[in-house]
Amino acid sequence: MESLVARIKQDGTVLGEDILKVDSFLTHQVDPKLMREIGRVFAEKFKTAGLTKIVTIEASGNVPAAYVAEELGIPMIFAKKAKNVTMTDDLLTADVYSFTKKVTSTIQISQKFLSEQDKVLVIDDFLANGQAALGLISILKTAGCEVAGVGIVIEKSFQTGRALVEETGIPVFSLARVAGFDQGQVVFREADL
């Protein structure tokens, strides 16, 4: 997605060895116009796939996921990271280890929102080590859903996430693929969409 790559080049900043900061348009402040375009690109790709739900993980996955769901006219579900007092239904859970934060968190989705009739596209803002995506896939498999793919806004191709997701047999569709960083500049490789 050329406009996304251009925006990363313009406004993204590199932090340390392996972090790309995009808080001016994606992970903190949000550019709705760019998000709408992201929604449209994924919707165009999946418009005939028979998707019934978009699934993501809070917090910043919610933003692109909601725009994709809106374009396709289907619900978006976000996995929660903390148990809420109102979550009295049966929960599907997965433990997700964050290499960045070095903590394991349990993510959860109420069982009532997923069934064997669902065909799901997973959406997330970043794909790094893939642990969040694998946790979501585990929950979706437990619910008996068909997983059509994992749609990513920014993939860090120098980390293990993509390979780990593809090992499950589920395809990855990334709008921007970062090959690495060179003296504070982002180096891209060819994207999927």
Ligand code: G4P
């Ligand atoms: P993984 O799920 O792919 O294994 O990712 P990892 O544990 O390494 O990442 C932990 C958190 O950091 C995730 O957000 C992920 O989206 C985010 N992240 C990973 N790499 C980058 C990066 O280069 N730039 C930015 N901006 N974020 C990155 P989170 O903590 O799960 O959620 P959120 O509440 O921030 O959305």
Ligand code: NA
């Ligand atoms: Na994030």
Ligand code: NA
């Ligand atoms: Na995320």
